[in-house]
Amino acid sequence: MAADPKMxxxxxxxxxxxxxxxxxxxxxxxxxxxxxxxxxxxxLQKLQGGGFEFVVTDWNMPNMDGLTLLQSIxxxxxLKHLPVLMITAEAKKENIIAAAQAGxxxxxxxxxxxxxxxxxxxxxxxxxxxx
Amino acid sequence: xxDFGGMEDLLQDFLQEANDLLSDVDNKLVxxxxxxxxxxxxxxIFRGFHTxxxxxxxxxxxxLVTLCHLTENLFDRLRNGELELTxxxxxxxxxxxxxxxEMFGExxxxxxxxxxxxxxxxxxxxxxxxxxxxxxxxPEQVQPATSxxxxxxxxxxxxALHAAVTRDAPSVAPTQSEVITKAEAAIVEAAATxxxxxxxxxxxxxxxxxxxxxxxxxxxxxRAEERGRENTIRVDTSRLDQVxxxxxxxxxxxxxxxxxxxxxxxxxxDSETLHxxxxxxxxxxxxxxxxxxxxMKTRMQPIGRLFQKYPRIARDLARQLGKDVxxxxxxxxxxxxxxxxxxxxxxxxxxxxxxxxxGVEMPEERQAAGKPPKSLVRLEARQEGDHIVLIIxxxxxxxxxxxxxxxATEKGLISEEEANTLDERQSLNLIFMPGFSTKTQxxxxxxxxxxxxxxxxNIQKLxxxxxxxxxxxxxxxxxxxxPLTLAILPVLLVLLGDQPFALPLSLVREIxxxxxSKIQEVGGKETLVVRGEVLPVITLARLLGWxxxxxxxxxxxxxxxxxxxxxAVDSFAGRDDAVIKSLEDFRPKGVAGVxxxxxxxxxxxxxxxxxxxxLGQHSDFGSAVRALDFA
Numbered sequence: 001m002a003a004d005p006k007m008x009x010x011x012x013x014x015x016x017x018x019x020x021x022x023x024x025x026x027x028x029x030x031x032x033x034x035x036x037x038x039x040x041x042x043x044l045q046k047l048q049g050g051g052f053e054f055v056v057t058d059w060n061m062p063n064m065d066g067l068t069l070l071q072s073i074x075x076x077x078x079l080k081h082l083p084v085l086m087i088t089a090e091a092k093k094e095n096i097i098a099a100a101q102a103g104x105x106x107x108x109x110x111x112x113x114x115x116x117x118x119x120x121x122x123x124x125x126x127x128x129x130x131x
Numbered sequence: 132x133x134d135f136g137g138m139e140d141l142l143q144d145f146l147q148e149a150n151d152l153l154s155d156v157d158n159k160l161v162x163x164x165x166x167x168x169x170x171x172x173x174x175x176i177f178r179g180f181h182t183x184x185x186x187x188x189x190x191x192x193x194x195l196v197t198l199c200h201l202t203e204n205l206f207d208r209l210r211n212g213e214l215e216l217t218x219x220x221x222x223x224x225x226x227x228x229x230x231x232x233e234m235f236g237e238x239x240x241x242x243x244x245x246x247x248x249x250x251x252x253x254x255x256x257x258x259x260x261x262x263x264x265x266x267x268x269x270p271e272q273v274q275p276a277t278s279x280x281x282x283x284x285x286x287x288x289x290x291a292l293h294a295a296v297t298r299d300a301p302s303v304a305p306t307q308s309e310v311i312t313k314a315e316a317a318i319v320e321a322a323a324t325x326x327x328x329x330x331x332x333x334x335x336x337x338x339x340x341x342x343x344x345x346x347x348x349x350x351x352x353x354r355a356e357e358r359g360r361e362n363t364i365r366v367d368t369s370r371l372d373q374v375x376x377x378x379x380x381x382x383x384x385x386x387x388x389x390x391x392x393x394x395x396x397x398x399x400x401d402s403e404t405l406h407x408x409x410x411x412x413x414x415x416x417x418x419x420x421x422x423x424x425x426x427m428k429t430r431m432q433p434i435g436r437l438f439q440k441y442p443r444i445a446r447d448l449a450r451q452l453g454k455d456v457x458x459x460x461x462x463x464x465x466x467x468x469x470x471x472x473x474x475x476x477x478x479x480x481x482x483x484x485x486x487x488x489x490g491v492e493m494p495e496e497r498q499a500a501g502k503p504p505k506s507l508v509r510l511e512a513r514q515e516g517d518h519i520v521l522i523i524x525x526x527x528x529x530x531x532x533x534x535x536x537x538x539a540t541e542k543g544l545i546s547e548e549e550a551n552t553l554d555e556r557q558s559l560n561l562i563f564m565p566g567f568s569t570k571t572q573x574x575x576x577x578x579x580x581x582x583x584x585x586x587x588x589n590i591q592k593l594x595x596x597x598x599x600x601x602x603x604x605x606x607x608x609x610x611x612x613x614p615l616t617l618a619i620l621p622v623l624l625v626l627l628g629d630q631p632f633a634l635p636l637s638l639v640r641e642i643x644x645x646x647x648s649k650i651q652e653v654g655g656k657e658t659l660v661v662r663g664e665v666l667p668v669i670t671l672a673r674l675l676g677w678x679x680x681x682x683x684x685x686x687x688x689x690x691x692x693x694x695x696x697x698x699a700v701d702s703f704a705g706r707d708d709a710v711i712k713s714l715e716d717f718r719p720k721g722v723a724g725v726x727x728x729x730x731x732x733x734x735x736x737x738x739x740x741x742x743x744x745x746l747g748q749h750s751d752f753g754s755a756v757r758a759l760d761f762a
Binding site: 014015016017018020021024058060061062089110111 | 141144145148149152175178181182184185186188189191
């Protein structure tokens with residue numbers, strides 16, 4: 001499935017520089033419809049408002065971390081279908097297992113390039129297309 | 132050349148945010164010393180390093196990533212209870228934080244950070260490998276074979292595992308192992324450097340001392356970075372909205388005035404039109420002053436941004452001196468003009484260091500005096516009317532006026548006779564004299580007697596004043612008073628003949644009529660007794676080198692930090708809020724700047740301190756005024 005460039009992303013990270021980085025990388029890939037949230041709690045609120053088609057979230061955040069956000073998304077009937085790409089600085093197996101078990105659509109380790117991000121996104125789009 | 136082609140913007144954002152984050156971490160570290168088991172604190176600090184690491188990765192700042200990674204792992208162990216926070220460990224953490232800050236400094240100069248102090252890296256690895264801090268003796272530590280496999284590489288099969296768990300093709304593997312290889316290489320490299328640096332000396336380069344010294348490259352790098360950041364400011368969007376809103380309203384009022392002007396030019400001048408004009412003008416008046424206020428507010432920043440760096444400084448210094456000091460902050464939300472915050476940084480650091488170094492006693496000494504062993508230094512900010520007041524108070528031994536006088540005479544700063552005429556307050560003020568330092572032994576902490584006078588000069592540059600109160604045995608208080616903004620100066624307009632001059636209102640105590648019969652000559656100088664106090668009378672005309680045509684009728688009682696006096700003037704025209712325009716290349720002595728009055732007249736704002744500094748030499752000034760007349 002070819003990705004729709006108008007697809008609306010939500011980028012969740014407590015570090016605004018990081019949100020900007022992700023936003024820029026997404027822009028490089030042609031995705032310009034991007035909103036941001038500072039932590040899981042705010043993200044969840046924005047997602048409830050509707051209109052989002054893809055979530056890219058950091059793991060480690062105050063208030064509500066990325067894993068809890070992922071779990072909350074999967075537990076919410078109108079959100080559970082949303083693809084969620086987890087970003088983290090860790091390549092530890094516990095983290096990957098936890099993310100996979102919670103239903104992450106993908107997992108990406110910082111730092112990454114637009115190329116890596118594109119690869120991850122495409123894989124997720126592919127799976128969505130199959131579903 | 133920059134190492135960050137195309138990423139400079141991002142780098143600036145990163146530095147600003149990461150610096151705030153690190154200051155926050157610094158403060159939490161100070162708190163952590165008091166509550167070593169506080170999980171929330173440990174978590175926050177962990178996240179701080181983690182976040183910096185993540186951002187640094189995108190900037191390819193490998194050394195910063197390595198340092199943050201190790202520190203973060205340390206906090207991971209701490210929060211999981213696998214490590215105990217000892218004071219040695221705390222020192223390692225503090226050094227690591229310092230290293231991170233130094234790297235920010237290098238990044239600020241657009242260069243990739245150099246590897247962290249090998250001793251710090253070795254110490255961190257020592258702790259992580261369970262050998263403890265003491266075992267961080269360089270030779271063993273730098274064996275790459277033992278220290279490197281610690282981290283990511285210990286899970287070689289993770290990607291297969293990921294694939295198994297997610298039933299996903301392991302195509303992610305190359306990138307991630309790439310990352311690990313890179314990190315590994317960095318660690319090996321750092322370790323190798325550490326070996327190279329440490330080996331020849333034999334004696335360990337490890338320890339805080341080496342990195343603690345002020346001066347040197349890292350410090351200057353940090354300064355440069357701070358200077359580099361002066362050009363940007365973070366403003367609450369609601370404040371900008373307010374500015375936008377007000378300018379919109381001013382636009383509307385301007386339109387109203389334009390249409391009224393057309394009416395009036397067309398000969399319409401009935402009372403209704405004039406009333407409308409009057410209303411529009413008053414409204415404009417109100418809006419413009421609101422706009423000025425709002426624009427000023429965009430420059431205001433909470434002083435807490437500055438304060439947050441100090442607990443760490445106080446803590447480090449106290450530890451170094453073997454004292455137990457807690458820096459208590461209050462009024463962090465007080466807002467101060469941004470440029471002022473920058474200019475206050477150094478004087479405040481100095482005063483805090485001074486309080487910790489000279490103000491408070493050693494724990495034993497305190498106990499002997501019946502005080503709690505831990506001393507408190509309080510740093511407080513608050514707004515009082517149109518002033519910002521900063522207070523640095525300690526509960527130490529206080530200042531001894533007698534000893535200060537003796538020291539000043541001994542140093543030849545004042546004569547014996549002068550010393551005898553000084554009262555308590557004046558004696559304390561002696562510490563602001565250049566070359567004064569009460570500790571016979573120069574400590575490398577509070578400088579070499581080039582401190583307090585600089586503090587005072589810096590405060591005065593901001594149109595502020597500093598005052599000392601001290602009670603022997605109870606402690607000392609430094610009170611700094613500053614105007615709210617540097618852009619607007621409340622002035623008193625005085626007249627010499629028809630020529631107005633502006634004096635800073637902050638120096639004016641009162642205005643009194645001068646009766647010539649009351650003037651007394653003392654030692655050839657004119658004086659006037661005001662409520663028992665003998666004050667010298669200085670004639671403004673003479674000060675400026677103007678001919679005195681008639682005897683001045685009014686005296687302005689003025690008080691600067693050094694002296695009180697009566698400035699004799701012909702008359703005065705009231706007070707005004709002067710918007711200071713500086714004289715760029717043409718700044719005659721004694722002129723702080725110029726301002727424009729409502730009638731368009733240009734008025735010189737006098738710098739009393741400069742004018743008084745050399746009574747009698749005025750040719751410079753006279754020609755300046757004449758030059759302005761021609762302009």
